[in-house]
Amino acid sequence: MLYNGLRNGCSIMVFYVSLACSLLVSDIAAAQVGDFKQSTHITLVNFLTGRFDVENAVEFTKIGYPYAIRPMYLRSDTFAAFKSMRAAALKDGVNLVIVSGFRSYNDQVRIWERNYKRVSLSETDVSDRVKRILYYSSPPGVSRHHWGCEVDLNSVSPYYFNTTEGKKVAKWLMTHAKRFDFYLTYNEGRLKGFKSEPWQYSYYPTASKIMSFFRLYISAVNVDGFKGSHAVDVAKILDEYIIAINPEILKRMQLEGKIVY
Numbered sequence: 013m014l015y016n017g018l019r020n021g022c023s024i025m026v027f028y029v030s031l032a033c034s035l036l037v038s039d040i041a042a043a044q045v046g047d048f049k050q051s052t053h054i055t056l057v058n059f060l061t062g063r064f065d066v067e068n069a070v071e072f073t074k075i076g077y078p079y080a081i082r083p084m085y086l087r088s089d090t091f092a093a094f095k096s097m098r099a100a101a102l103k104d105g106v107n108l109v110i111v112s113g114f115r116s117y118n119d120q121v122r123i124w125e126r127n128y129k130r131v132s133l134s135e136t137d138v139s140d141r142v143k144r145i146l147y148y149s150s151p152p153g154v155s156r157h158h159w160g161c162e163v164d165l166n167s168v169s170p171y172y173f174n175t176t177e178g179k180k181v182a183k184w185l186m187t188h189a190k191r192f193d194f195y196l197t198y199n200e201g202r203l204k205g206f207k208s209e210p211w212q213y214s215y216y217p218t219a220s221k222i223m224s225f226f227r228l229y230i231s232a233v234n235v236d237g238f239k240g241s242h243a244v245d246v247a248k249i250l251d252e253y254i255i256a257i258n259p260e261i262l263k264r265m266q267l268e269g270k271i272v273y
């Protein structure tokens with residue numbers, strides 16, 4: 013009941029300082045964050061690292077079939093834009109389905125550890141294991157999926173995007189997604205960062221706002237609680253992976269005067 017009261021009562025946000033968080037977010041941070049809205053009961057750092065109760069986060073919506081392969085959460089603004097894009101794609105005979113949206117810190121721990129187990133079969137050195145996982149996956153705490161405005165569409169298998177159907181989906185998205193403010197996050201041809209992922213799209217209006225401040229808060233964050241975490245260098249990953257996204261996104265941000273810190 014209390015949460016319902018909070019949900020209904022809060023619209024614009026001063027950040028509520030939780031006793032549990034490691035880096036407290038003050039009014040100064042809120043000013044730097046500008047017009048970015050966030051639930052009062054989630055601190056900024058906890059939000060950026062996926063450490064909050066998404067069920068009670070006001071900006072998030074629970075989604076499911078036919079939009080997603082299973083119940084999951086997404087930012088409401090991102091979901092609204094996705095629904096428009098999906099309707100347009102359906103008219104062209106392309107069925108877009110979200111296979112991954114918001115992920116919590118713990119969700120990312122599960123993905124990371126699954127990969128860790130797999131790469132441990134071939135890599136004995138911990139830092140080599142981390143490097144291998146970083147081909148496609150972020151360590152918990154620095155995944156853009158924590159933001160709730162990234163979607164993996166249809167499949168996270170490169171093989172799918174080589175099938176006739178996968179090629180059609182990728183082509184449709186490359187041609188039309190930008191009309192709906194979705195940008196391919198990890199395009200081909202970048203010199204750094206994750207390998208190209210034809211499935212991950214970023215909802216620009218929200219993701220660009222988050223990108224304009226997130227490094228200020230995340231660079232000092234420790235990530236732990238998962239295998240190999242001691243070999244994860246957050247600052248390096250932010251510079252070499254998280255920031256190494258589709259240059260079209262960065263260019264648009266620059267044109268709009270958004271600085272990536």
Ligand SMILES: [Zn+2]
Pocket residue numbers: 112157162163164212
């Ligand atoms: Zn993804």
